Amino acid sequence: MAFAWKAAGLTYNRYIAVASRVVRRSLKEDKRIAAERRGESELRFAKWENGKQGDIKNLAQANRAAAAELAAKASS
Amino acid sequence: MMISRAARPALRAGVAAAARPATLNASSAAGYATLREIEDRLKSIRNIEKITKTMKIVASTKLTRAQKAMNDSKIYGQTSNTVFEKAETKPLEADGKKTLIVVASSDKGLCGGIHSGLTRKVRKMMLEKPDSDLVVIGEKCKAQLSRSNNKNIVFSFAGVGKDVPTFADASAIADQVCLLPSDYASVQIVYNKWANAQSYDATVVEAFSEEAIAQSPNFAAFEIDDEVLANLREYSLANALYWALAEGHACEQSARQNAMDNASKNAGDMIQRFTILFNRTRQAVITGELVEIITGATASEG
Numbered sequence: 486m487a488f489a490w491k492a493a494g495l496t497y498n499r500y501i502a503v504a505s506r507v508v509r510r511s512l513k514e515d516k517r518i519a520a521e522r523r524g525e526s527e528l529r530f531a532k533w534e535n536g537k538q539g540d541i542k543n544l545a546q547a548n549r550a551a552a553a554e555l556a557a558k559a560s561s
Numbered sequence: 562m563m564i565s566r567a568a569r570p571a572l573r574a575g576v577a578a579a580a581r582p583a584t585l586n587a588s589s590a591a592g593y594a595t596l597r598e599i600e601d602r603l604k605s606i607r608n609i610e611k612i613t614k615t616m617k618i619v620a621s622t623k624l625t626r627a628q629k630a631m632n633d634s635k636i637y638g639q640t641s642n643t644v645f646e647k648a649e650t651k652p653l654e655a656d657g658k659k660t661l662i663v664v665a666s667s668d669k670g671l672c673g674g675i676h677s678g679l680t681r682k683v684r685k686m687m688l689e690k691p692d693s694d695l696v697v698i699g700e701k702c703k704a705q706l707s708r709s710n711n712k713n714i715v716f717s718f719a720g721v722g723k724d725v726p727t728f729a730d731a732s733a734i735a736d737q738v739c740l741l742p743s744d745y746a747s748v749q750i751v752y753n754k755w756a757n758a759q760s761y762d763a764t765v766v767e768a769f770s771e772e773a774i775a776q777s778p779n780f781a782a783f784e785i786d787d788e789v790l791a792n793l794r795e796y797s798l799a800n801a802l803y804w805a806l807a808e809g810h811a812c813e814q815s816a817r818q819n820a821m822d823n824a825s826k827n828a829g830d831m832i833q834r835f836t837i838l839f840n841r842t843r844q845a846v847i848t849g850e851l852v853e854i855i856t857g858a859t860a861s862e863g
Contacts, residue, residue, distance in 0.1 A: 498736045498799050502732055526729040527723070528718050528721065530716055530717065531717050533711070538717065544720075544733050
């Protein structure tokens with residue numbers, strides 16, 4: 486069984502993150518605000534090479550970029 | 562105070578004229594100085610006490626929320642682990658493959674030895690498996706581990722610990738970990754396990770690799786397609802991370818509450834001691850002044 490989102494280069498976690506975001510956004514106004522707070526993530530991360538810390542990047546953006554890269558690979 | 566200080570040079574001259582021993586003069590001069598010093602010290606300790614008290618209150622309000630999140634996530638994580646228990650999944654014996662150690666700490670300090678406990682545990686694990694890779698979540702453990710094991714760190718995450726960790730955090734981290742090029746025999750998540758409000762210990766929770774899941778004895782009972790297996794692995798990793806982060810967060814808040822409670826108590830003790838010392842010194846200074854005035858008066862009369 487092949488999944489459409491897998492073919493598009495999404496990981497499972499990314500897939501459920503997108504799905505949960507959609508659900509949260511379709512909630513009623515008062516509940517939506519409370520729910521959307523649970524979906525926030527302010528993580529930053531850095532790659533380490535040979536014991537040196539690399540650039541600090543925003544994790545959400547990096548994940549999006551990685552997904553786009555995988556998607557490009559999957560479609561070609 | 563002001564009058565006595567203004568009168569001091571004249572007094573000192575009078576004392577010198579009376580040919581008193583020099584040592585007495587020096588000690589009384591020191592007495593004046595320490596009175597001022599003690600006062601300043603007292604003021605700063607009082608301020609510190611105020612700060613630690615406030616931090617304690619903040620920590621205890623946060624703790625109730627963190628505990629709630631921890632209990633929820635615990636059920637969540639345990640349910641997700643039931644699959645592996647039923648399948649009797651065991652970590653693969655390392656056959657040349659590396660182990661990945663994920664350390665779940667946080668960015669903030671001032672909470673006792675909670676982060677160094679984790680670091681110590683990780684260092685012990687690194688001694689057994691020196692080629693393991695490290696993913697460090699939180700600035701505190703990053704700072705500690707980068708001193709000893711900086712060659713092993715592949716990722717570090719920052720920005721956790723401000724609030725109760727969300728599943729979005731955990732899944733984002735899990736995503737990055739899954740994207741790592743090397744294939745790991747097992748992923749071990751080190752976090753602080755909540756024992757009770759006073760104690761916690763660094764514990765390891767295992768997130769299994771695909772192969773480990775596929776090779777588990779009761780795996781056939783679940784009828785999982787091979788393709789779906791990767792999803793399960795990613796999802797269970799995110800689950801385990803979420804659990805570890807939430808429990809670690811609750812432990813941190815409770816540790817901070819304790820640490821700040823102790824700090825306030827110590828500050829209270831110090832304030833008491835310094836108040837007594839202050840009063841005693843003040844009295845000594847007054848007595849000293851009286852003695853000097855009286856002796857001066859009697860000397861000039863005679």
